Amino acid sequence: MTEVINVNSRSYRLPSAPTIVICVDGCEQEYINQAIQAGQAPFLAGLSAFGTVRTGDCVVPSFTNPNNLSIVTGAPPSVHGICGNFFFDQEVQEEVLMNDAKYLRAPTILAELARAGGRVAVVTAKDKLRSLLGHELEGICFSAEKADQVSLAENGIENILARVGMPLPAVYSAELSEFVFAAGLSLLTNERPDFMYLSTTDYVQHKFAPGTPEANAFYAMMDGYFKRYHEEGAVVAITADHGMNAKTDAIGHPNIVFLQNLLDTRYGARIARVLLPITDPYVVHHGALGSYATIYLHDRERQRDVTDFLVGIAGVEAVLTRSQASQRFELPEDRIGDLVVLGERLTVLGSAADKHDLSGLTVPLRSHGGVSEQKVPLIFNRKLAGIDNARRLRNFDIIDIALNHLA
Ligand code: ZN
Ligand code: ZN
Numbered sequence: 001m002t003e004v005i006n007v008n009s010r011s012y013r014l015p016s017a018p019t020i021v022i023c024v025d026g027c028e029q030e031y032i033n034q035a036i037q038a039g040q041a042p043f044l045a046g047l048s049a050f051g052t053v054r055t056g057d058c059v060v061p062s063f064t065n066p067n068n069l070s071i072v073t074g075a076p077p078s079v080h081g082i083c084g085n086f087f088f089d090q091e092v093q094e095e096v097l098m099n100d101a102k103y104l105r106a107p108t109i110l111a112e113l114a115r116a117g118g119r120v121a122v123v124t125a126k127d128k129l130r131s132l133l134g135h136e137l138e139g140i141c142f143s144a145e146k147a148d149q150v151s152l153a154e155n156g157i158e159n160i161l162a163r164v165g166m167p168l169p170a171v172y173s174a175e176l177s178e179f180v181f182a183a184g185l186s187l188l189t190n191e192r193p194d195f196m197y198l199s200t201t202d203y204v205q206h207k208f209a210p211g212t213p214e215a216n217a218f219y220a221m222m223d224g225y226f227k228r229y230h231e232e233g234a235v236v237a238i239t240a241d242h243g244m245n246a247k248t249d250a251i252g253h254p255n256i257v258f259l260q261n262l263l264d265t266r267y268g269a270r271i272a273r274v275l276l277p278i279t280d281p282y283v284v285h286h287g288a289l290g291s292y293a294t295i296y297l298h299d300r301e302r303q304r305d306v307t308d309f310l311v312g313i314a315g316v317e318a319v320l321t322r323s324q325a326s327q328r329f330e331l332p333e334d335r336i337g338d339l340v341v342l343g344e345r346l347t348v349l350g351s352a353a354d355k356h357d358l359s360g361l362t363v364p365l366r367s368h369g370g371v372s373e374q375k376v377p378l379i380f381n382r383k384l385a386g387i388d389n390a391r392r393l394r395n396f397d398i399i400d401i402a403l404n405h406l407a
Contacts, residue, residue, distance in 0.1 A: 005109075005112050005113065005115075005116045007073070007074060007107055007108075007109045007112045008073055008074055008075040008079055008080075008106050008107070008109075009075075010074050010075075010400055011404075012074075012109060012112075012113070012399065012400065012403045012404060013403050013404055014113065014116060014117075014118055014194070014403070015113075015118065015194045015195050015235070015403060017233060017234065017235050018188060018192055018193060018194060018195075018196070018232070018233065018234040018235070019194065019195050019196070019234065019235040019237070019402050019403065020184065020188070020195075020196045020197075020198065020229050020234050020235065020236050020237065021071070021195075021196070021197050021198070021237045021239075021398055021399055021402055022197075022198045022199075022200075022226075022236070022237065022238045022239070023067070023068055023071055023197070023198070023199040023200070023239060023240060023241050023395075024200055024222065024238060024239070024240050025064060025125070025177070025199065025200045025201050025202035025205070025240065025241055026202025026204075026205035026206065026240065026241070026242060026243070026244040026368060027205070027239075027240035027243070027244075027376065027377060028205065028210060028240075028243035028244040028245065028373070028375075029055065029243070029375060029376070029377050030210035030211075031205065031210045031215055031218075031219055032044055032219060032377060033210070034210040034211035034215070034216065034219075035211075035215070035216045035219035035220060035223070037211075038211065038216050040216045040217070040219060040220040040223070041219050041220060041222075041223040042223065042227075043223045043224070043226050043227035043230065044219075044223055044226065044379070047379065047381060050381065050382075050383070051379065051380050051381040051382055051383065052378075052379065052380040052382065052383055052384045052406075053377065053378075053379050054377075054378040054379075054384075054393055055375055055376070055377060055378065055393075056239065056375075056376055056377075056378045056392075056393035056394050056395050056397065056398075057374045057375065057376070057392065057393070057394055057395070058070075058240065058241060058242045058243075058373070058374050058375075058376045058394070058395045059076055059077060059329065059330070059394075059395070059396070060292070060328075060329040060342075060370070060371055060374060061083065061084055061277060061278075061290070061292040061329075061369050061370075062241075062242035062243065062291075062292070062368045062369055062370060062371075062373040062374055063084055063085070063241070063242065063277065063278055063290065063292070063368070063369055064129070064202070064241050064242070065082050065084065065085055065098070065099070065128075065129065065132065066082050066083050066084060067240075067241035067242055067395060067396075068129055068132070068133065068199055068241055069082040069104070069108075069132060069133075070394075070395065070396035071197075071239065071241070071395055071396050071398060071399065072108045072109055072110050072133055072197060072399070073106045073107070073108050073109065073396070074109055074396055074397070074399055074400055075106060075396065076329075076330030076331075076394075076396065077329075077330060077331050077332055078326065078330040078331055078332050079105065079106050079330075080104060080105055080106040081103055081104060081105035081106070081332050081335065082098055082103060082104060082132065083098075083277065083331045083332055083335050083336060084098060084277020084278070084292075084294075084335075085097060085098055085099065085277055085278065085279055085280040086098060086275060086276070086277050086279050086280075087275070087277065087294075087335040087336070087337075088273065088275050088294075088296050088337065090334075095275060097280075098335075099128050099131070099132065099280075100131065100132075101131050101132055101135040104132060104135055105332075107135075107136065108133070108135060108136075108137070109399050110122060110133065110134075110137050110139075110195070110197060111135060111136040111137045111138075113194070113195050114137055114138045114139045115138070118193075118194040118195055119139060119191065119192075119193045119194045119195070120137060120138075120139035120140070120193060120194065120195045120196070120197075121139055121140035121141070121156075121157075121184075121187050121191065121193040121195075121196045121197075122134055122137065122139070122140065122141040122142075122196070122197045122198075122199075123140075123141075123142060123143070123144065123180045123183045123184055123187070123196070123197075123198050123199070124142075124143045124144070124180065124198075124199040125143065125144050125145065125176045125177050125179070125180050125199065125200050125201035126143060126144075126145050126171065126176070126201050127143040127145040127146045128280065129143070129199060130142065130143045130146075133197065133199070138156075139156055139193070140155065140156040140157045140187065140191070140193065141155055141156060142155040142156075142157065142160060142183075144169055144176050144177070144179035144180050144183065145169075145171055145176060147160050147161050147164070147168055147169075147179065147183070148161055148168045157187075160183060160186075163183075163186050163190075164179060164182045164183050164186055165182075166178070166179055166182055172203055173203060174203065174204050174214075174217075174218050174221070176200075176201050176203065177200035177201055177203070177204070177218070177222075178221055180198050180199070180200055181198065181200075181221070181222065181225035182225075184196055184198045184225070184229070185225060185228055185229070185232075188229060188232050188234060189232065199241075202241075202244065202368075204218045205244040205366065206244065206286055206366050206367065207363050207366070208363075209246065209366065226238070226381075230381050235380070235381065235382060235402055235406060236379075236380065236381040237378075237379070237380050237398050237399075237401065237402040238377065238378075238379040238380075239376055239377060239378050239379070239395045239398045240376035240377060240395065241376075241395070242368045242369075242373045242374070242376065243368060243372075243373035243374065243375055243376060244366055244367070244368050244373060245345050245346070245366065245367070245368065245372055245373060246346065246364060246365070246366050247289070247291070247343075247346055247347060247348045247365045247366060247367050248346065248364045248365055249346075252364035253364075254289070254348065254358075254361070254364070254365040255315055255346050255347040255348065256289060256347070256348050256349075256350045256353075256356075257313060257314075257315045257316060257343065257347060257348070257349050257350065258350040258351065258352060258353050259274045259293055259295065259310070259341065259349055259350065259351060260272075260273075260274040260350075260351040260352040260355075261352050261353055262309075262310075262313065263295075263306065263309075264352075266309060267302075270298070271297065271298050271299055271302055271306075272295050272296065272297045272298060272302075272306065273295070273296040273298070274293055274294075274295055274351040274352075275293070275294050275295070275296060275337060275351070276288055276289075276290065276292075276293050276294075276349065276350070276351055277292065277293075277294060278290035278292070278367075278369055286361075286365065286366075286367045287356045287357060287358045287360065287361055287365070288350075288355075288356055289348035289349070289350055289356060289365065289367055290343075290348055290349070290367050290368055290369025290370070291317075291342060291343030291344070291345075291347060291348055291349060291367065291368065291369040291370030291372060291373070292340070292341070292342060292343070292349065292369035292370055293340070293341045293343075293349040293351075294336055294337030294339065294340055294341070295337050295338060295339040295340075295341060296337045296338055297338045297339070300338060303321070303338060303339070306339065307319045307321075307339065310339075310341060314347075315343055315344050315346070315347030316341060316342070316343065316344070316347075316349075317342040317343060317344040317347075317370065317371070317372075318341070318342045318371075319339055319340070319341050319342075320339065320340045320341075320342075321338070321339060321340075322336055322337065322338055322339070322340070324340075325339075325340035342370045342371060343369070343370050344370070344372065345370070345372035348365065348367050348369070349369075376395050378393055378395065378397075378398060378401070380401065380402065380406060382406035382407055383406070383407040384401065384405055384406065384407070385405055385406065385407045386405050387401065387405050
């Protein structure tokens, strides 16, 4: 193996011990805090004695795909191109799903580590991330969701259900994430990959607030696996793709600003298209509602007027032009719309009311997408070396820290 690789203008030392980078989907820091207070996360509670606990910023929009791709490329969306699940493709005049690797504009650290001779394994909860994370990766890569369909040719491994000893989990379940950790442990103790990337789903965090019995049980489950990885001698690095907040009023009704309805009513005709990049094939637990929206104007002359109108709406935190948003959040200009709208902490942004199916919301809405969900944990089972305490950390610094800056 070569000693150092260069990916997207950063260099990474090849791992000297098995290194596991974990993206806990929707891990608002308070979940860990509350689980520790309840005595349900003893490993994380004791970790500061020998490890590191810091807070970092995720990428905005605080959604799953932009952040997972930022973590595995070590770069913001302006470099890798994935800034949501959907964008409006001006060339074909269509809303396009960005789940395909053809939209990825940068190599992943995972693929480059493997190319340099490292043995790399990736396990994700939902299958939607697999093709992006596994792009050009020579190694093991599969999802818990389709664990019954893995093959040596496609996924670099087989018989994973039998090995893990769990039944195929339902797509909306805590077990889908548990399967990721159990599979990770099986890989660690058998294949012992040099580098593993494990990515969960935020089903639990969308449904349950920090400190609830269900949330604490989920964090207790994870804590147990973190401890096992640690005992196996692995470097364990934990972060999140984004946080999570309640998006309701005092009695649990969702605070929703339906942007398309508001614009249509105000201007009397369709002068703009509202596109919600959170929309994806799995919307049951959030109804495609998050605190980030993009707007494509049919008539750009109206941009100033539309901005002034939207800024005055309760629950809207900010309205940014394409260039303001792409600079502030390091986003690819060609995939974000003329305006970017951010919801306040307690508010989500919808398009038109009849486009959202809220029947799956059996508990008060919890979601993400805005700046209010930008704070995420950065946790390591080793002390940090050579990083200033005052430096702003990003979740996509995690592989750099895990490979280059741990004692
Ligand atoms: Zn997520
Ligand atoms: Zn989510």
